[in-house]
Amino acid sequence: MDIVIKLSQFLLSLSLLIILHELGHFIPAKLFKTRVEKFYLFFDVKYSLLKKKIGETEYGIGWLPLGGYVKISGMIDESMDKEQMALPPQPWEFRSKPAWQRLIIMLGGVTVNFILAFIIYIGMAFAYGETYVANADIKDGLSIENPVMIKAGFKTGDKILAIDGKKVENFDNQINMDLVMSKQVLIERNGVEQTIKMPNDLVDQLSKHEKSPLVSIRMPFVIGNIAAESPNKELQSKDLVTSLNGQKVKYYDEVKTILENNKGKTIPAIVLRNQKETPLSVIVTKEGKLGVTVGSLGMESLEKLGYYKISTKEFGFFESIPVGIEKGKDQLVGYGKQLKMIFNPETKAYKQVGGFAAIYNIFPSTWSWEVFWSITALLSIMLGVMNLLPIPALDGGHVMFLLYEIISGKKPSDKFLENAQMVGFVLLITLLLFANGNDIYKAIVGK
Template sequence: MEIFLIKLLQFLLAISLLVLLHEGGHFFFAKLFGIRVEKFYLFFDPYFHLFEFKPKNSETAYGIGWLPLGGYCKIAGMIDESFDTEQMSKPAESWEFRSKPAWQRLLVMLGGVLVNFLLALFIYAMCLFTWGDNYVKTKDMTLGMKFSKEAKALGFQDNDILVGTDLGEFKKYGPDVFRDMARAKEAYVIRGGKQITVSLPGDLDLLEMFKSVPPFMAEFREASVDSVARGSLAQQMGLRKGDRIVALNGVKLSSYNDFMYEVGRISDVLAYAKTHADSLKALSVNLILVRNANGRACTINTHGVLKTSDNEQENLKFGFYPKQPNYKITHIDYGFFESFPAGVKYGCNVLSGYVGDMKYLFSAEGAKSLGGFGAIGNMFPAEWDWHMFWLMTAFLSIVLAFMNILPIPALDGGHVLFLIYEMITRRKPSENFMIRAEYIGIGILMLLMLVANLNDVLRWLHIM
């Protein structure tokens, strides 16, 4: 429960900050051009609000809504999610959005996206200035990688140390490594102390590389016990620090990766168990391990230590931590002025990767990978870490900027599209057309939100 609350608080703080500043971008340009802003709200307020305050002699009411799906800045004389057709039926006033030149209206609509993007770059710069950049180079990961059968069919071998591809040298292990592998014709690895070239097709399915089980590649982790949680299943079974697990239910293990894969298989069997007896059978686990003290193999099992639980999946949480590799850490410090170009480069790289991955959204597997509020909240760390919090906030700011600029009616990008059309043709779309487009856009957004959050529920239920 504590972990859930920590993640929830980080999520709400980040989203509140991003929404306020996004709407603040619209507010700034509206005020700059003399456009009246009637409401400025954090979160939506259908039917009622939690708080509202209207300063004396101000035309703007500031408040907090009860529905945390975003926020809004109600600009007079503009067709938006409020569908204020009564105001639009009256003659246009000089202080209304619709009375201003197209270029001013364009800047008002771009204000939120601009603020979110610049905010992300600023946060990245300040993170680099404050904490520097700490990472492990892929070539310093001396245990190398654990590869899937598909990867091994291309020529990779377990414990290969990644160096780079014909597209460039790898910096650190992460999504960029997968992206380069998917597009590259050659990959370079260190095997047995020598650099080896592995030929690649140049068109690997990136989404499949990420989602395959076991994954296309992952950090090789030794199946050695570093510590055991008190009261855990592992402690009750007799696991000790230094134990090396070599087999699970008769299946030989060469790594912690193999161990987790076998546990995943048991989890799948457990999900389809029809009776409690079937569950207990699936949970009857035998481990063969080697004790460091004497080097001899011994067998331990879950017999007699399993707990009766409504959620049998909880029994698969063994409660031990694997040995962590002691890799060389590369650290780079940035001065105040150095951090800005570095932050811009970092942010642009994140945006480029995110935009490039969007094409996978328009596939069956891509739709399944969509995540809602639960998935976003889970991206935050289980412990409050300001460095990770700000990095996540910057990432979400970039996502928010990009999603809002998509040419979908009801989003900023939809309004921008119609304004560009107006500036080119000198013809303004009719108000009826804009209202219909707004309804269609909101329908699309609600459908996407429904699919994303339904995916979260299905994952939680272990159905997907």
């Protein structure tokens, strides 16, 4: 069932993005009276799953889910229709239109991608608002369990004040992404500010360890399930440990340290059970464990217990617009930084480039419209940026040649464009094989 939910989200998001991207080309082409021969979701290599011709355009669904396309008459594209290009230009063909019209047609797809992302972020701000913990309310600092972060110089209890000079106002999921792409982080430790320089190969280092957040909010030690072989049958699920071996404890990391220091011993403990403190004794195993799983409390419960103050902002429709635009801008800038890291050999981030399996794995195994739309908006930005790269066979390659034509007044020859298209196609296939090869390699080695 988990696979079905993940696959459904993946295909729905991908289909939505492809159809809207291609509509971005289709609509201006029609407005400028340019003939569109095909409009396809997925590729119809040799045959299609569904197809129907309406007017001059054949609409269909292909069997190969690697994208989609519109075939515009008189345009050198992935179809490489040399026979059509050998005939005299016709008024309804792409090549017969003024350069500025051709430029608008080619920019239509990425324009729709960016507009879609901003619309989704505006809609999410209106529908879900914003829930966060103010950075100033994290009195005891953050939990640092990730070995790469510890190696870089971070410690549990550190407060993150700024990332690359930008002040951290609130703690949310975005902070971990910001840290991945950061160069330096300003922290406060025991009342003293200091700057930690992030390693250039941070992404590569993170890939060699089990996935865990770089930083997280410190949580209390809540008992989850009691293992059958546990020596501590007196413990109950949802017990919250408040004292251990005579020491008051507030967070999981404090309990973990005490257990490590008392392996194989029986020590006193106090747990909060049904809002009452209950004293008991616990046996620490030779491994420094209690024979239980760690449970969790909802943020509302943590707020009631005085751990954190949960702040929630709700936005009216017009208030949502600048909030959504700001969120979209941040994601766009962030993805630009990610691409910069990938093309910088020092970061070794290229090793983490993924293909369709990586995109599939982004989606959760439980259905959440909020998560679905958040991922779809990010993928829309990624699709827009990637298509703008000045590579022949991508929209950005066509735009590059059109800008040359507009500036110089000289149109590249059809032969040159055909050769450039072939070079771009080979390059794209190489990138596709590399990205999906990375997916296969990670699946084999388990990282």
